[in-house]
Each structure stands twice: as C-alpha cells, then as structure tokens.
Amino acid sequence: MTKHEFEVAMTCEGCSGAVTRVLNKLGDVKFEIDLPKKLVWIESDREVDVLMETLKKCGKEVKYNGTK
Amino acid sequence: LGSVSLKVEGMTCGSCVQSIEQRIGSQPGVIHLKVSLEERSATVIFDLSQQSPESLSGAIEDMGFESSVPN
Ligand SMILES: [Cu+2]
Ligand SMILES: [Cu+2]
Structure with missing residues (x-):
C-alpha cells in the first residue's frame, strides 16, 4: 500500500473528527492525523483523486504533499 | 418552502x-441556514422541490459531522 501525505487546513478537534469520519466512511484506508501540523497520512491503494475529494468534503483546504 | x-x-x-454554513449554504435549494454551536443544531429554510430534511441531514453527515432529523 502507498502512504500519501496531505495537508488539510484543520483548526480544531471538530475538523480532525470530521476527517476521521469521512475517511472511515470511505473505507479501505489506514490513516494518521497530526492536528497541530495539519497533516494527514493515508495508507491506501485508492487513487489520490478519490482521497483528495473525500478530504475536501470536510470543507477545508486540502493540499497533496506526495507519497511518504 | x-x-x-x-x-x-x-x-x-x-x-x-x-x-458547515459555507458548504451547506451553497447547496441548491438552501435559502437560509443558521448553525448553532451551543444548541448543536442547524436550522434550514429550503426549497421543497430541491431538498428535504433527510437530504440536508445527509449532506451534513457527508462532511463528517453527525446529523439527524428530529422526530
Ligand atoms: Cu475545526
Ligand atoms: Cu471547530
């Protein structure tokens, strides 16, 4: 599985909670969130676009930092 | 409405x-929206031909918040 790093403009636990729920709903992903650094690492075989669109559902700005 | x-x-x-106000407020058929942190609620005035309480609640769920339609 590929590990991707995304920067998500999260500002509070409501944001990281929302990111957690949308990713759990998507399924087939393993992820880690660092709220202070505004980073989300996702391990998944899904397309980056799909992961990106899923993260954007939270209504926050999302940037892809590449694979890690 | x-x-x-x-x-x-x-x-x-x-x-x-x-x-929530930005994303749900820009959905088609949403005329007015007031979200309250204290009351944990979203009060919506909407066009019945484009939205329903269920579709609005579903849109909030889709953003990663838990939402339900009160009985
Ligand atoms: Cu937040
Ligand atoms: Cu918040």
Missing part, C-alpha cells in the same frame, strides 16, 4: 460552524 431544525454533533468551535 420548508423549514427544519437538524441536530448536529461534532462541532467544537466557530470554524466548524463556518465550514
């Missing part, structure tokens, strides 16, 4: 409120 007050769980601050 229809009006509904939905329950919303998982918001912790003003920025949570703002992101």
